[in-house]
Amino acid sequence: MISQSEITETIRMIESEKLDIRTITLGISLRDCADSDGAVARRKIYDKITYCAKNLVRVGDEISIEYGIPIINKRIAVTPISIVAEPSGDENYVAFAQVIDQAAQAVGVNFIGGFTALVHKGFTKGDMRLMASIPEALATTERVCSSVNLATTKSGINMDAVKHMGEIIKETAFLTREKDSLGCAKLMVLTNAVEDNPFMAGAFHGPGEAECSINIGISGPGAVKAALEKVKGADFDTVAECVKKVAFKITRLGQLVAYEASKRLRVPFGIVDVSLAPTPAIGDSVARILEEMGLESFGAPGSTAALALLNDAVKKGGIMASSHVGGLSGAFIPVSEDEGIIAAVEKGALNIEKLEAMTCVCSVGLDMIAIAGDTSPETISAIIADEAAIGIINNKTTAVRIIPVWGKKVGEWAEFGGLLGRAPIMEVSKFSSRNFIQRGGRIPAPITSLKN
């Protein structure tokens, strides 16, 4: 029998350390929904999503009750709409975003990802139309998440796409200006995007995926911090061991939930994403883990090293606990979604440049960062280019989810609500990158990509 201390440990991790399963994400291929008539394609899309996902929320809730583990989100990721909509010949894909939004609402999920284009090497007609539709799509839907992959280690950086995305982010910010430019919080610009990521806003069901799959995102920064509180002052060998043990336990829960969800939904299990995903709630912060390691504030010198250790130890602990680890698998540092990171910005301990450095050693990138509404599109593009460069050279996923909050300036706050949280407007460099971004073209694939 399981010992009393093990039982109380599990209950404590769930009750007071906010351990949870962050998301069950059902990936659905929509490739068979393509049609030369856009209206027919959209009907097929609606029917397929609502059929495949009809039991998702109910099964998620059942598992949550039976195992006593909160499952925070049930979500859907679909085939990039740029691929599915392309044969229709429609010039504008906003109606496709609206139909997946309606399908998501019908099955009761809070986000659906896949209003996506994969343009790392170049654009097809469908890619161009999808990208042009992003601002209006995000302004007229509630649940749709959009992403654009514009660089990979194998193909380099599509600098034309980088330039476009600066403009698209600005336009999305304008169209959703009544809600602090909320649309940009649902738009992710990716490098080396993975096909089985369960976390929004960058989730989509990749072209190499099966018909349907279940991917699980775990969480548990609070549990890691609580474990580190017990080894105060110990050396880093002990810290790393301690994180690994907690990560193992957390991932085993994820694997259990994945297995059950897969069985009950009759959908193959894809991966468990071993990530530490924070929320704005107190006690659910990645920043506070770094502070527990001995930093006065998240962002202080040493933060990159601390995050590197954390990220690596979480993976090492998680890898043995699941039969398939995938997705992003790394600690997230989304500014507005982490109470400790917000506090660090507020007291002046953290700036965008330090965050950029930290993205070299963790997943995913510059995430949920609010900047002044008058930031130029070229500056935003240049920030994207820097992140893409980190991604392609280091052979890792990076992302930019940046919100130029319309009408707001440094020192003011943006309120996004719910899990998306709130963020202070951060300062960006005032020096121009205009002529750099205007060049366009492609930054060639790095030498590290030539492994054959």
Place this chain on the structure above:
Amino acid sequence: MKAIVTVIGKDKVGIIAQVSTVLAENMVNILDISQTILQDYFTMIMLVDLSNMSISFSELHRRLEEKGETIGVQIKIQREEVFKAMHKI
């Protein structure tokens, strides 16, 4: 199917009786039971067998929660696998 019932709260007369009544009424068999009292705080852990349970898991979960509210303790029921997954390789 086996589950773990945990009861945590301020100690008082009849907690075990009240919880086991709910279980007995619904054909849930108690396989093992342990309890400790630490500074007035009562913790009880039961291993129960749900194979002949006369109601659904979610209904049993609801009834135990209701009973907990009535007597002023926290009652949880979770399938045993969750603890095994976390603590056994």
